[in-house]
Every structure is written in structure tokens, then in C-alpha cells.
Amino acid sequence: MAEKLSKRLLIHSATQIVQIIDNQNEFLTGDCMKTAKILNETENSGCCLIVGLDGNIEDIGYNKDILNKYEKSNFEKIIDASGKSIIPGFIDAHTHAVWSGDRVHEFVLKLAGASYMEVHNAGGGINFTVDHVRKATEDELLSSLRDYLRKMMECGTTTVEIKSGYGLDLENEIKMLKVIEKARKLVPIDIVSTYCGAHSIPKGKTADEAVEDIISNQIPQIDKLIRDNILNVKNIDVFCEKGVFNVEQTRRMLNAGKSIGLQINFHGEELSLLESASMGADLGARAISHLEEISEQGIEKMAEKSTAAVLLPTTAYTLRLKRPPARKMIKAGIPLALGSDFNPNAHCFSMPMVMNLACVLFEMSMNEALVASTLNAAYSLGLSKTHGSLQTGKFADLIILDAPRWEHLIYQLGSHSYLIEAVIKKGEVIYNKA
Numbered sequence: 001m002a003e004k005l006s007k008r009l010l011i012h013s014a015t016q017i018v019q020i021i022d023n024q025n026e027f028l029t030g031d032c033m034k035t036a037k038i039l040n041e042t043e044n045s046g047c048c049l050i051v052g053l054d055g056n057i058e059d060i061g062y063n064k065d066i067l068n069k070y071e072k073s074n075f076e077k078i079i080d081a082s083g084k085s086i087i088p089g090f091i092d093a094h095t096h097a098v099w100s101g102d103r104v105h106e107f108v109l110k111l112a113g114a115s116y117m118e119v120h121n122a123g124g125g126i127n128f129t130v131d132h133v134r135k136a137t138e139d140e141l142l143s144s145l146r147d148y149l150r151k152m153m154e155c156g157t158t159t160v161e162i163k164s165g166y167g168l169d170l171e172n173e174i175k176m177l178k179v180i181e182k183a184r185k186l187v188p189i190d191i192v193s194t195y196c197g198a199h200s201i202p203k204g205k206t207a208d209e210a211v212e213d214i215i216s217n218q219i220p221q222i223d224k225l226i227r228d229n230i231l232n233v234k235n236i237d238v239f240c241e242k243g244v245f246n247v248e249q250t251r252r253m254l255n256a257g258k259s260i261g262l263q264i265n266f267h268g269e270e271l272s273l274l275e276s277a278s279m280g281a282d283l284g285a286r287a288i289s290h291l292e293e294i295s296e297q298g299i300e301k302m303a304e305k306s307t308a309a310v311l312l313p314t315t316a317y318t319l320r321l322k323r324p325p326a327r328k329m330i331k332a333g334i335p336l337a338l339g340s341d342f343n344p345n346a347h348c349f350s351m352p353m354v355m356n357l358a359c360v361l362f363e364m365s366m367n368e369a370l371v372a373s374t375l376n377a378a379y380s381l382g383l384s385k386t387h388g389s390l391q392t393g394k395f396a397d398l399i400i401l402d403a404p405r406w407e408h409l410i411y412q413l414g415s416h417s418y419l420i421e422a423v424i425k426k427g428e429v430i431y432n433k434a
């Protein structure tokens with residue numbers, strides 16, 4: 001009988017392994033974001049990494065110090081990464097990936113000068129997608145979601161946050177959340193599910209009526225489905241914006257979500273300054289997204305409470321919004337994260353593209369963009385004890401790049417499909433270019 005293999009994976013001889021950190025930090029801020037921990041090959045040794053059968057990293061360092069400790073025949077798989085660099089898999093901290101009915105026609109209008117809110121107020125935008133999602137079956141939504149997630153995976157994403165929010169009533173919000181649950185079994189990446197029933201005011205209701213429905217009807221029902229192990233929802237989200245939900249309404253809904261154990265992770269200060277960032281930080285929000293219009297006070301509060309700022313460069317770029325003050329936020333000590341915001345308004349699967357936009361538009365360095373797409377994104381989702389860096393004991397979620405230095409992935413704009421050689425989730429190859 002063949003002997004049972006005792007290790008899942010050995011990757012050896014890499015030019016670089018970008019670990020991000022080699023300590024217990026849950027996130028990086030300030031100048032520490034500039035100096036991600038990187039192992040670089042030396043004259044006499046490449047870099048290597050060992051993954052155990054549980055999919056966690058067991059050892060990481062130089063060939064010369066590690067390889068002689070292990071018997072090669074014990075590994076299920078061995079990868080020679082000569083000439084290649086390795087980075088952690090991306091954690092996409094903000095997506096609306098369950099939808100139906102594209103909005104390419106609105107892109108035409110926006111390029112011709114219509115603003116996001118003009119399209120929204122004319123019944124388009126989120127409410128256009130709501131009409132399509134309500135008509136779609138669970139199977140239809142699941143099939144497109146699977147397709148989107150596979151594309152994200154090919155761009156290096158190994159963990160993704162996905163929101164509901166195109167249902168806006170109990171039945172359709174639950175339909176979306178169930179689709180997210182089912183996707184976990186179809187695509188080998190980790191999914192963090194967010195309830196966003198307050199993404200827009202549903203047709204036929206006032207904002208106050210929608211808030212009432214969410215607090216008294218939707219949240220209690222979702223709570224029951226979570227307790228019955230039918231749904232595994234982690235966050236509550238609200239679109240706090242002029243003409244959508246105001247700060248007081250947002251606070252009430254977030255509090256109701258918090259009372260059933262959900263983490264607060266919401267949209268704030270995107271198109272107008274409402275001081276929702278201060279409100280969110282005071283409520284104990286784990287993360288606030290967008291923040292193009294954030295005030296000095298909001299920055300201070302978020303830094304004080306270590307509330308993650310999830311910046312979404314594809315949206316700021318597509319809608320030609322004011323840029324969020326990324327440099328000020330980093331300096332103030334906010335844990336900065338990035339997300340693709342993949343949705344019918346910002347149609348982007350690719351975290352390498354997001355990082356490029358963050359560097360060029362938001363004046364972030366490449367290291368900062370990488371930290372924001374890995375460790376800090378993990379923190380924004382409450383996952384950084386297991387995800388977001390390459391170190392002993394953490395998940396072996398990583399990307400092998402066909403480039404000797406990892407920065408090529410940002411520098412070579414739009415070339416990730418040539419550069420990403422393999423994507424590995426818990427030590428298993430889930431995508432291989434060859």
C-alpha cells in the first residue's frame with residue numbers, strides 16, 4: 001500500500017516571497033504600510049514555502065535553511081518557482097457580485113456627462129438592477145455569480161466579500177444571500193457575506209418605511225436564518241448618502257444589525273459629506289467604504305477606533321469622483337484597504353487593476369497598495385488572524401507570478417493574465433495559466 005503523503009505542497013527557488021508581515025499584527029498603518037516584509041533570493045539561495053495537509057503554511061524561508069529538513073517524496077506536489085515571485089492571494093474587500101442585467105447603456109450616459117445620482121434618480125442605477133434581480137431565479141443568479149468569481153480567481157483573488165442589496169425586500173434579499181451561500185460550494189475561494197438590504201430606497205416606499213421594514217421585518221428573519229445555519233452572514237451594510245439613507249436612519253439600521261451579531265461595514269461619504277464616518281467609527285464599525293468626501297474629523301475618528309477605510313478606485317475613476325484623501329488617511333493611522341467594488345456600475349474583476357488605479361490616482365505606493373489588498377483587506381473583514389499574509393500558521397493562499405519582482409503585476413497595466421502563473425488556495429492549485 002502506498003505510504004500516505006504528509007505534506008501538501010513545496011514551492012522552492014522563488015526569487016521573492018512577499019510575506020507582508022512576519023508578526024501578529026492584524027493590520028498595518030502609516031509608514032509600516034510602505035515596508036511590507038519581503039524575502040528576496042540571495043546569491044546562494046532562492047526562497048521556499050511548505051504547506052501542510054491542513055492547507056496552512058508550515059515553514060517559510062530560504063531553500064538552504066529549509067529543504068534539507070524535509071523528504072521530497074513526502075509532498076503531494078512540488079513547484080519549482082525559479083525566476084518567479086510569490087505574493088499572498090488578494091482579498092477583495094467590497095463587491096456587489098450577485099446581479100443580473102448589465103448597465104452598459106448607463107455607461108454611455110455617464111460618459112456623456114450624467115452623474116451617478118442623476119441616473120439613480122431617473123430610476124436607473126441600483127433600482128434598474130433591482131428590477132432585474134427580482135425577476136431572476138436563484139439558479140440564474142448563481143450561474144452568473146460563479147462565472148464572475150472564476151474570473152476574479154484568475155486575477156488572483158482568493159477571498160471576496162459579497163453584498164446582497166439588489167433585492168430590497170425580504171424575499172429577494174434572502175434569495176441573494178442564499179445564492180451567495182451556494183456559491184461557496186462552487187468556487188474554491190473564501191466568501192464573506194454581507195446583508196445590504198438598505199442599498200437603495202425601494203420603489204413604492206419612503207426611506208422611513210424602508211428603514212422600518214429592515215429593522216422590524218428583514219433583520220429578525222435574517223437573524224433566524226443565521227441561527228438555523230441556513231445563512232452565514234457576517235456584515236451589515238447601508239448606503240448612507242444624500243437622497244438615499246441619512247445618518248440617523250443609517251445608525252438605526254446598523255445598530256439593529258449589530259444587535260444580532262453582524263459586523264458593521266457600510267458605504268459612507270461617497271458623493272456628499274454627511275459625517276457618517278464619525279458616526280460609524282463611534283458605533284464600532286469594522287469598515288467604511290468609499291470615503292471620497294471624508295472630513296478631517298472623520299479621518300481622526302476612524303484612526304482612533306481603527307476602523308478600516310475600504311477605498312474603491314474603480315468607482316472613483318469610472319464616475320470621475322473626487323479622490324479620497326488616501327495619503328492623509330494613511331498618515332493619520334487608518335488601516336487602509338482596497339476593493340474592486342465589482343458591480344454593474346464598476347465592472348472590474350481585477351485587483352491588479354485596482355492596485356494600479358490606487359497607485360496612480362490615490363498616490364499610494366505599490367507596497368501600500370499590496371498591503372491594502374491583502375492584510376488590511378483581511379482586517380476589514382475580520383479575517384486577518386488566518387488570511388492576508390504569508391507566514392507560518394496562516395492559510396497558504398498565494399499567487400505565483402511569472403516575473404522576478406512582484407511589482408510587475410502593478411507596473412504592467414492590464415497584463416495580469418500573462419503574469420499570473422498560478423493561484424493557490426490552502427495549498428491547492430485553483431488556477432494554472434498553462
Ligand SMILES: N=CN[C@@H](CCC(=O)O)C(=O)O
Nearest residue numbers: 125126239315341343344345
Ligand atoms: N454606492 C453604492 N453602491 C455601489 C454601486 C452599486 C450600483 O451602482 O449598482 C458602490 O459601492 O459603488
Ligand SMILES: [Zn+2]
Nearest residue numbers: 094096267341
Ligand atoms: Zn458598494
